[in-house]
Amino acid sequence: MSDRNEYDGPPVNVPPPPGWRVEAVALPSDPRPLPPQDHDAIDAAEQRARLVTHWITLIGVALMFTVLIVGLLSAA
Template sequence: MSDRKDYDGPPVNVPPPPGWRVEAVALPSEPRRLPHQDHAAIDVAEQRARLVTQWLTLITVALMFTALIVGLLSG
């Protein structure tokens, strides 16, 4: 085998000295207000993005089927 010693375990835990804690805690300031959101414009943008995604998916699937059919007919 090897000449390694067995594992002795983790080092001994030494307790911290008394008074080690921070004397004062900094208080956070009030959270800032978020800007106004135009929910109608956000909804229109999401609908446009969904429409673009659906059309790209439709075109991609049509191209895949076209390539599959061309591959099967030529092979």
């Protein structure tokens, strides 16, 4: 590094040797088709999952209020 406070610029760019590029590009094959989907079964599974989620939420809220009420009654 030099003792000067001047910027010397970026390093010198060395060009690549001639002929460094690939001669040809391999083309990928066509994508495979997706398997068929059973939309009625998917909708039924989503409905069951929604029902389970609602019940778990309802039970959680009921337990939270139970703990709150027991805590308030025991503190009095």
